[in-house]
Amino acid sequence: MNGGSWTGQFCICPNGFTGDRCQDVGSVVHCLNGGSWDGLKCQCTKFFYGPQCEEVVDSVAVTEPTVTASVGVIVTVTSQDYSDDLKNTSSEEFSKFNKTFTEQMAKIYAGIPEYEGVVIKSLSKGSIVVDYDVILKAPYTPEYENTLDNIVKNLETTIKNATENFVEDANKNCPELLCFNSTATRVQETATVSYNPEEVCRDGEEFAEYITVEQKNGQWYCVTPCSEGYRVSKNCSYYGKCQLQRSGPQCLCMSTDTHWYSGETCDWGIQKSLVYGLVGAGVAVLLLLLAILFVFSVRFRREAQRQRSKVNEMYKWGEEDGRGTPGTFHNIGFDHNEERENYIPLDSVYSNFQPSLSHINPENKIQIQRPQVVMTSL
Structure with missing residues (x-):
């Protein structure tokens, strides 16, 4: 079923189907690095192995150098x-x-x-x-x-x-x-x-541009930068593992119980305890800043509430006394006298007052005694 084929002993199922007659739907296996599905497993090229051809072999011996x-x-x-x-x-x-x-x-x-x-x-x-x-x-x-x-x-x-x-x-x-x-x-x-052994090594390989031939102990091998102990080998240090990618060989860095490793060759490590300490300190500083901002915010809100209360009291005081809008000036005396029947306008009173300077002698001098300062002891 589902495109399977009979070998005479069992059914070979296409990728994504299982069962003795390929009747069951299974998970699709993605064969990497040029591998192909043969009905049972991924058939890998000579430089890769694993269930999905995800691992790189160290080297391949050249039979006819x-x-x-x-x-x-x-x-x-x-x-x-x-x-x-x-x-x-x-x-x-x-x-x-x-x-x-x-x-x-x-x-x-x-x-x-x-x-x-x-x-x-x-x-x-x-x-x-x-x-x-x-x-x-x-x-x-x-x-x-x-x-x-x-x-x-x-x-x-x-x-x-x-x-x-x-x-x-x-x-x-x-x-x-x-x-x-x-x-x-x-x-x-x-x-x-x-x-040419080099072309034979590269034939059909997805990463052919990174494959070359090198001699080791008198024997020629097809190698990649992820092969160990060759001139073209990529050094990933003790804390990295070389992996071929489309962009070229890359060092995949590992982490231990105490360190994280990074860098092009995984030679740069950082302590986890140091990172945790820095993160903790950063969180503490952030919390402190938030607390300070909260205090200032509360004080600002209280001051604003106090100012609003004062303004409201002024409005209320003005309304009760009939003064109108707070901030305007009123002459209480004028307000009171305007209500009397015999009220005489001030301008008519002041119109009869004529100042005169005829009796003032400008030659006279006025003597003003200097004020005396008395020092007292406490």
Whole structure:
């Protein structure tokens, strides 16, 4: 059921289903780091393991620490005539020519240790133009590209010398199995790598850009920055664990009963007791500030209430005495006299008063005695 398949003994269920017939709904398992669900478990790539392929293996041994490459070469054989049967790689004529050509090349390249053989790609007219690959196999080193460049130069020199020496004489006799046109030899400038341990290590891996090959104790290994004891290893100190992520290798820091650890390599630790103490002190200071603010708030509210009470009393006093709005001035005498019938306005009284200065002599001087200060003892 639910897309399961029968093996002859049991049902293989798709991810998310369980039971002897895949009839029950189960939890979906997410396979990480390029892993895939096979119906029973996560099938992890060679660098990861665990129920969800979440763990990184330390290293993977390289079973064949060599580089295999090929170099394209074109030569022209003059000691044999071309026929259409040579186009057919299954024909007897092609088989014979292939055997003769292979033996001849083995003698020519005998001085090149990396030589593994030749593969004829095509034969064409003129007399017989042979397009073939020279197969090379060199020990793997991080500088293998430079090694291959030197091998290609050596190979080019060797084949050109051979084609210049193996030529027909005036009677068209050939001193070797095959003779060549010395001016028609062409050699590819660079080797084409077909097998590289580094590429094999990276093949199909989600984190291929972080995988390389290193030697340890005479053995080559596929390693990542999370492998221990290699040149590319990332040091996460004692309190961290390396984990490969899409952004690169990261140190996941741990915490103990007494410390928290952080930093790029988890080498920076802080005591938990110190953090708790600082947090406690911060909380105490905060509570103290809140208490002070509360006291000031209460005092402010009381003062505001007192001022409101005074204002209310003034309003009430003014209303009871008929004074109107507090803050205005009233002359009680005028208020009282205005109610009398024989009230005489003050302006009419003051209109009959005329001040006179005719009896004042400005020449007279007034003597004012200086006040005396008497000191008394207590």
